[in-house]
Amino acid sequence: NAGVTQTPKFQVLKTGQSMTLQCAQDMNHEYMSWYRQDPGMGLRLIHYSVGAGITDQGEVPNGYNVSRSTTEDFPLRLLSAAPSQTSVYFCASSYSPAGNTGELFFGEGSRLTVL
């Protein structure tokens, strides 16, 4: 059982370039989310989705776009990369709403460096 799969694991971009971080889950989870992790900041929510076709903003959405065309996939797009977006990005999914009875399952992370 693969769980949550993120690609790529590592990426270096130049300022202004665009790219997409891929996330796929095979657990038929309705809820999916993207976080970024920076030293001393914990995990900050970028965007999340409660099902196919439904997305909403989290704490730090600026500079990122998401879409959810299928239950399995939740890609994160960086429109014009900036050095401030250098971070480790985590995708997560859950069967039920996280925080109550729902457990978040995380991918292994994607480390992005913007020069």
Place this chain on the structure above:
Amino acid sequence: TQLLEQSPQFLSIQEGENLTVYCNSSSVFSSLQWYRQEPGEGPVLLVTVVTGGEVKKLKRLTFQFGDARKDSSLHITAAQPGDTGLYLCAVGSSNTGKLIFGQGTTLQVKP
């Protein structure tokens, strides 16, 4: 301002010592979760607490939810090097599945 404040941010102790980390807020929550993250991996759920005053034990780890459901603590007895990692508390919305994390406590247990 941070919804959840964790303390301490860093903790370095010797094997066999006891420790407590805290997760505090001015808001009331219906539940709170603790996750642990090892280097190069995503966080993994340790426990969910839902009732004010609730205490849950997971081997040498004891989790407590405050009576007023505004805070929580994690106590580790006789810490082992395998306990090394980042400990994160988190609270969520029962409607949206949106989970917000504290900034985490980095624990290092030296042999």
